Amino acid sequence: MDNGASTEDESAVSKTNKTDIFVVSSNDKHLQEVCQALISFYVVHSFNDVGQLSEALAQYHPTAIIIDDKIDPIGGLRLIQGLRQTQALSLIPIVFTARKGALDQVEAAKTLPLVRTLMKPYRFSSLITAISDQVNAHIEAQWELMEPVQKAALENTLQSFNSVADLIAEGKPLPYNEIQDSCDPLVEAVQGGCYKELLKGVRGHDNYSYVHSLRVATFLTLFGDHLGIKDDDAKILASGGVLHDVGKMMIPHQVLNKAGKLNDNELIVMRSHVTETIDFLEYTEELPRGVKVIAAQHHEKLDGTGYPHGLKGKELNELARMATIIDIFSALTDRRCYKDPMSPVQAMEIMENMADGHLDRHFLTSFKELLLDAASDGDFH
Ligand SMILES: [Fe+2]
Ligand SMILES: [Fe+2]
Numbered sequence: 001m002d003n004g005a006s007t008e009d010e011s012a013v014s015k016t017n018k019t020d021i022f023v024v025s026s027n028d029k030h031l032q033e034v035c036q037a038l039i040s041f042y043v044v045h046s047f048n049d050v051g052q053l054s055e056a057l058a059q060y061h062p063t064a065i066i067i068d069d070k071i072d073p074i075g076g077l078r079l080i081q082g083l084r085q086t087q088a089l090s091l092i093p094i095v096f097t098a099r100k101g102a103l104d105q106v107e108a109a110k111t112l113p114l115v116r117t118l119m120k121p122y123r124f125s126s127l128i129t130a131i132s133d134q135v136n137a138h139i140e141a142q143w144e145l146m147e148p149v150q151k152a153a154l155e156n157t158l159q160s161f162n163s164v165a166d167l168i169a170e171g172k173p174l175p176y177n178e179i180q181d182s183c184d185p186l187v188e189a190v191q192g193g194c195y196k197e198l199l200k201g202v203r204g205h206d207n208y209s210y211v212h213s214l215r216v217a218t219f220l221t222l223f224g225d226h227l228g229i230k231d232d233d234a235k236i237l238a239s240g241g242v243l244h245d246v247g248k249m250m251i252p253h254q255v256l257n258k259a260g261k262l263n264d265n266e267l268i269v270m271r272s273h274v275t276e277t278i279d280f281l282e283y284t285e286e287l288p289r290g291v292k293v294i295a296a297q298h299h300e301k302l303d304g305t306g307y308p309h310g311l312k313g314k315e316l317n318e319l320a321r322m323a324t325i326i327d328i329f330s331a332l333t334d335r336r337c338y339k340d341p342m343s344p345v346q347a348m349e350i351m352e353n354m355a356d357g358h359l360d361r362h363f364l365t366s367f368k369e370l371l372l373d374a375a376s377d378g379d380f381h
Pocket of ligand 2: 216244325
């Protein structure tokens with residue numbers, strides 16, 4: 001504001017910590033399960049009574065609050081009503097989780113603004129989607145205005161990505177054919193020349209792992225198209241991109257999103273995402289070998305300094321070499337909560353310096369050609 005004063009709402013926004021989620025329940029088991037499910041998506045703070053929650057809210061505001069119906073002594077609904085009546089807290093999205101026996105509370109909660117309800121037992125993907133729908137409402141609303149194939153490319157891959165959280169939690173195998181089908185619109189959009197619309201569509205979305213995976217899937221499919229890779233092989237590139245880092249769902253947000261350098265222990269945890277991904281994909285029937293190569297080898301380097309197996313030279317086939325280049329390029333040009341995205345030109349400079357020993361120079365040159373063609377009409381963020 002011109003006079004330097006701020007309204008209550010503005011000061012509330014300035015106190016919002018976008019990476020944090022508060023969870024409130026008097027049921028400790030429920031608290032624990034929710035915290036575990038959201039561990040890679042947010043920094044999760046749990047509270048088992050209203051007093052603790054009030055103290056935390058006085059300090060800063062989370063991106064959303066998950067409120068259980070079981071909160072001693074007042075119950076979840078009364079807590080939600082209280083928050084909605086407090087002006088400074090009235091705009092924080094709430095997800096209300098309730099037992100079937102608390103149906104009257106659910107019906108009343110549904111009438112309040114910015115409240116989503118979930119009946120127990122619910123799937124973790126539903127919880128993630130409920131939070132994401134609220135937090136990313138303005139982003140996903142823009143998808144409605146996109147061409148149908150582009151809209152389907154983003155919606156289908158997001159749904160597939162979120163469904164993996166349930167499968168991991170339930171120890172179930174991945175229905176690969178469904179995942180591959182969900183990538184069809186992405187392949188069609190990229191081959192139809194609309195990949196920039198997809199990249200733009202996820203700009204600002206708060207689920208970083210999804211955004212990174214979508215960007216890798218898009219660039220990998222684009223690169224494949226440039227190299228003449230079509231049909232089923234193009235689908236392997238797209239689905240390999242979507243799935244290549246799903247093991248990151250097991251990595252805590254604090255490590256996944258740390259702004260500074262990771263210490264030795266954190267590095268071990270971070271690198272474990274590759275084996276977590278492979279362990280998960282292991283039980284998938286009919287998983288194409290190419291998808292497994294993308295997931296297993298996208299951190300390997302030609303000189304053997306990569307991980308997890310230190311493969312080198314001829315042990316890395318063309319797909320692995322392509323995947324490494326695309327993963328590094330995407331990571332450098334991704335927008336993160338702690339850094340602005342690097343420009344494609346800067347990213348290519350860094351990667352050209354890495355080429356001797358780490359990256360396949362032939363593929364890197366080919367990718368650079370593709371970028372030079374593409375850069376003539378807009379950026380990649
Ligand atoms: Fe990775
Ligand atoms: Fe990655």
